[in-house]
Amino acid sequence: MALNEGEAIPELRVTPDKYLPHRYAGASGDFNPIHIDDEFAKMVGLPRNILHGLYSMGLVAKANAAVADGNPRALKRLSVQMRGMGVPEQEIVVTGTVKSRDGNRVVVDTVATQGETALIKNAEAELEL
Amino acid sequence: MALKTDAVGKEWPGSTYQVGREKIKEYANALGIDNPVHFDVEAARAAGFRDVVAPPMFAVVYSSPAVGPAILDPEVELNFAAMVHGGQAFEWDEPACSGDEITTTAKCLSIEEKDGKGFYVFETNSVNQDGAQVARGTWTLIVRGV
Numbered sequence: 681m682a683l684n685e686g687e688a689i690p691e692l693r694v695t696p697d698k699y700l701p702h703r704y705a706g707a708s709g710d711f712n713p714i715h716i717d718d719e720f721a722k723m724v725g726l727p728r729n730i731l732h733g734l735y736s737m738g739l740v741a742k743a744n745a746a747v748a749d750g751n752p753r754a755l756k757r758l759s760v761q762m763r764g765m766g767v768p769e770q771e772i773v774v775t776g777t778v779k780s781r782d783g784n785r786v787v788v789d790t791v792a793t794q795g796e797t798a799l800i801k802n803a804e805a806e807l808e809l
Numbered sequence: 810m811a812l813k814t815d816a817v818g819k820e821w822p823g824s825t826y827q828v829g830r831e832k833i834k835e836y837a838n839a840l841g842i843d844n845p846v847h848f849d850v851e852a853a854r855a856a857g858f859r860d861v862v863a864p865p866m867f868a869v870v871y872s873s874p875a876v877g878p879a880i881l882d883p884e885v886e887l888n889f890a891a892m893v894h895g896g897q898a899f900e901w902d903e904p905a906c907s908g909d910e911i912t913t914t915a916k917c918l919s920i921e922e923k924d925g926k927g928f929y930v931f932e933t934n935s936v937n938q939d940g941a942q943v944a945r946g947t948w949t950l951i952v953r954g955v
Contacts, residue, residue, distance in 0.1 A: 694841060707832075707839040708870055733894045738840045738866040745865065750844035751856075752904055755865045759898030759947070 683747065683778050683786050683809070692743035692774040696731060700768055704735045731766035736799040740790050743774040744805040747788070756785075757806040764797035772799065784809045812927050812955055814920045816885040821878050823912040826871035830861045830907040837864055853906070860907040868899050868944040872933045875913035876948055879931050885917065887929055888952050895928070896949035903941040910938040918947070927955035 683689075701715040710732055713720040721729040737760050748754030766772065776790035786807045792800035830850070837847040845852035846862050853861045863870075880887055905911060918930040933946040 700839070703835075703839045707836040709873065734866070734869050734897065735840070737897055738864075738869075741864065741866040742840055742842055745842075750842070750846075752844070752846065752862050752864055755901060757898070757900045758865070759896070761896045762894055 683781060685778050685781055687778045689743065689747050689776040689778070689788055689790075692739060692746065693771055694739055694774075695771045696735070696766075696768050698768050700735070701729055701731055704732050708732065708734065710734070726765065728767055731768065731799075733762035733766075733799075736762065736766050736772065736792050737803075739772060739774050740792050740800050740803050740805070743776060744788055744790060744807060747786075748807055748809055754807045754809060755805060756808050758803065760790075760803040761801045762799070763801050764794070764799050766794050766797070766799045770794050774800075776803075776805070779804070812920055812922045813886045816882065816917045817920055818917065819879075819882070819884065820914060820916045821875065821882070823914045824875040824878075825910055825912045826874060828863060828867075828871060828905050828907050828909040828911060832870065833861050833863045833867060833907060836867050836870060840864065840866070850907075858904060858906050862907075863905040865899065865901050865944075867905060868901070868935065868946060871905060871911045872913045872935050872944065872946050875915040875933050876931055879915040879917060880929075880950065885920075885929065887927070887950065888955070891953045893951050893953070894948070895951035896947075898947040900945045901943070903937060903943050905937070905943055909943075911935050911943055912937075922955060925954065927952040 779787045790803040913935040929950045935943040
């Protein structure tokens with residue numbers, strides 16, 4: 681793909697299953713019970729156990745790396761705001777648009793949404809292709 | 810109540826993380842990342858890496874152990890129970906590969922109050938065993954009702 685300014689990057693759609701927060705907790709070392717204990721999450725006023733914000737950020741990184749065929753050297757910078765709460769068993773859609781291109785350096789604006797909820801906002805990724 | 814800002818500028822001692830193949834695999838699987846450079850040492854070497862290479866966001870795995878003591882430091886006075894992770898940034902340099910020993914230091918960049926919320930910003934700096942810069946992180950933690 682040419683990746684010119686204004687062009688969309690390929691959309692990433694993922695539906696994290698019921699046990700994804702447990703696997704991400706193990707992988708990341710973040711065992712905060714709001715992510716892995718439905719009862720605890722409800723007790724502290726959440727609708728249910730919620731996804732890790734850094735998991736959603738990981739999906740944003742994955743969608744951007746995919747532009748460079750998954751080359752782990754390509755992503756140079758990623759900054760995000762984590763806003764809405766993500767939940768398991770509901771589809772997440774990551775979309776992005778090329779904001780600028782300077783030679784082999786590409787800046788992509790990205791968002792991750794789940795239904796009506798924006799999980800990741802104002803995400804800016806810088807890629808070296 | 811005014812937020813206590815004494816900890817701004819404080820730095821915490823480095824925390825060292827040993828990167829391993831199985832941990833990279835576990836992380837890549839959780840994210841559904843299937844590039845063989847994260848699983849297979851031959852594929853990683855063919856692509857020019859020393860060993861199995863971590864996806865960029867694996868940075869949270871090796872750098873967050875340095876953030877914990879900073880957040881929980883009594884001098885910071887951050888109300889952990891009312892905290893949400895509001896923002897995160899990383900800048901990457903040298904890729905993290907299996908066998909690396911990555912040392913991360915943390916520093917408190919700022920503590921500010923906005924709209925009744927406390928914004929605590931920490932920076933992490935991760936360097937590998939050869940002294941090469943691996944990643945720099947900016948962690949924005951928001952505390953409700955300060």
